[in-house]
Amino acid sequence: MNYDYDIVFLGGGLNYAGAVVASKAGLKCALVEKNPGHLGGTCLHNGCIPSKMYLEAAREIAGADKPWIEGKLHLNMAKLDDAKETLLKRATEAITKQCARVDIVAGEGRVSAPHTVEVEGKKLTGRHIVIGTGSHPFIPEGIDYDGEGVITSDEVLNMRALPEKIAVYGDGAIGLEMASFFAAAGVPTELIWRHDTLLRRAHPMISANALKQMESLGVTLRPNSEIATAKNTKRGVHITFKEGSEHYVPTLLVATGRHAVTDIVQTPEIAVGRKGIETDIHFETSLADHYAIGDCNGKLQLAHAARAEVLYVVKRILGKAPEPIRLERIVKFIHTLPCSYALVGNVRTDFEKAEERYSESVVPLAGLPFAETHDAHLGVMVVYADAEGFIAGGEIFAPNAEELIATVAMALGGELDIATAKRTILAHPTFSESLEKAFLRL
Numbered sequence: 001m002n003y004d005y006d007i008v009f010l011g012g013g014l015n016y017a018g019a020v021v022a023s024k025a026g027l028k029c030a031l032v033e034k035n036p037g038h039l040g041g042t043c044l045h046n047g048c049i050p051s052k053m054y055l056e057a058a059r060e061i062a063g064a065d066k067p068w069i070e071g072k073l074h075l076n077m078a079k080l081d082d083a084k085e086t087l088l089k090r091a092t093e094a095i096t097k098q099c100a101r102v103d104i105v106a107g108e109g110r111v112s113a114p115h116t117v118e119v120e121g122k123k124l125t126g127r128h129i130v131i132g133t134g135s136h137p138f139i140p141e142g143i144d145y146d147g148e149g150v151i152t153s154d155e156v157l158n159m160r161a162l163p164e165k166i167a168v169y170g171d172g173a174i175g176l177e178m179a180s181f182f183a184a185a186g187v188p189t190e191l192i193w194r195h196d197t198l199l200r201r202a203h204p205m206i207s208a209n210a211l212k213q214m215e216s217l218g219v220t221l222r223p224n225s226e227i228a229t230a231k232n233t234k235r236g237v238h239i240t241f242k243e244g245s246e247h248y249v250p251t252l253l254v255a256t257g258r259h260a261v262t263d264i265v266q267t268p269e270i271a272v273g274r275k276g277i278e279t280d281i282h283f284e285t286s287l288a289d290h291y292a293i294g295d296c297n298g299k300l301q302l303a304h305a306a307r308a309e310v311l312y313v314v315k316r317i318l319g320k321a322p323e324p325i326r327l328e329r330i331v332k333f334i335h336t337l338p339c340s341y342a343l344v345g346n347v348r349t350d351f352e353k354a355e356e357r358y359s360e361s362v363v364p365l366a367g368l369p370f371a372e373t374h375d376a377h378l379g380v381m382v383v384y385a386d387a388e389g390f391i392a393g394g395e396i397f398a399p400n401a402e403e404l405i406a407t408v409a410m411a412l413g414g415e416l417d418i419a420t421a422k423r424t425i426l427a428h429p430t431f432s433e434s435l436e437k438a439f440l441r442l
Helices: 015-024 041-046 048-063 077-098 173-184 204-216 303-317 348-354 369-373 406-413 432-440
Strands: 005-010 029-033 103-106 109-113 116-119 122-131 135-137 166-169 189-192 220-222 227-233 236-241 246-249 252-254 258-260 290-292 332-334 340-345 358-364 380-386 391-398
Touching (some): 005 015, 005 109, 005 303, 015 029, 015 077, 029 116, 041 077, 041 303, 048 173, 109 122, 166 173, 173 332, 204 220, 348 380, 380 432, 391 432, 406 432
Parallel strands (some): 005 122, 029 103, 122 290, 166 189, 166 252
Antiparallel strands (some): 116 122, 135 258, 227 236, 236 246, 340 391, 358 380, 380 391
16 A cells, blocks of 8 residues: 555654654654644643743742842743743744654644544545654543633743742642742742642652652642632632632642543544553554554653654664663653652662562761752652662652752663662762762662
């Protein structure tokens, strides 16, 4: 059968990286995106890039709260939003240039039949189909989202002014990051969540210190609270909790996770499960030569995971037989302030669940001069080794934890044993030297 394209990529998020590589290798590619001005996807436009930019701005505000710094800083959201838009426009233009050899097809696409993507009445056929349609914010039943009083992170990242007060519902990555942002920026902030602890998978010391950090930022904590209904009214957002109490806030940010976008699959040959489009370890769906990468496959909602997955798929299509991706070795992190949380590999909860032997080394940062001068007195470094004596994972709660965890990720990738890890000498004064100490204590 003759196809229009070698590969049709559906969704212009991190899928674009695969399209660029495939087209440079000589394959004819189409990239279907409902909004070509949104190339790069949620991460670039409504997620990790603007959110980290906002968190960095808030960190500068909070970091100026020192007795030796006089005067008070204020965050000008309109100017921050302008700077964000300039940055995103430049990044989108760069991505568009990279896609010079790719046919960009504007419109909302769907997989209507095997090897067929239909875009607003027009059919494109491809020998291979790569679905990368991402995810969307999940709004629990009973919450009346209106984009004004009841909002999601999409509205936050387009704000022109800070709210007078905000409540954040949800203790996942988005909830904790946004609560940190608003509180550090000086906005009275509440954090509402259904459990009694934060970072439930994390080491108990990190979990406890994450709670203390939120308190130190001035966040009002409302644990063990599940919202039954929420609706914007003239008095503000009216919240009722499942236990019966009521509450009013000017603005409610719903940060209860994201759901995979799967409704674009309209052919029964591709199986869709509860979490997303079902795939094997090669990200191939139940229909041969049809793949699903990124958030839509329900494995890891991380931009760097999506990029790794689509590049892996393209390598397989090109016949390069790459080594399968080990998802547990992909770094995960939550950018809170001043300490962020990052993990990679297996951690205590994983070993306990699997009933496997392990060793752990815990190094609190409290009392260390470098940590004290960098607002990291609540910081913690944890590294793990398996029963055979190889580095198996790590958790870091510290400023720039997402950068520091790279050392542990490389140790996993290189299958480093404890003895070799102990020979690593890291710089002083840094946070990484505490990671060196953690290796030495294994």
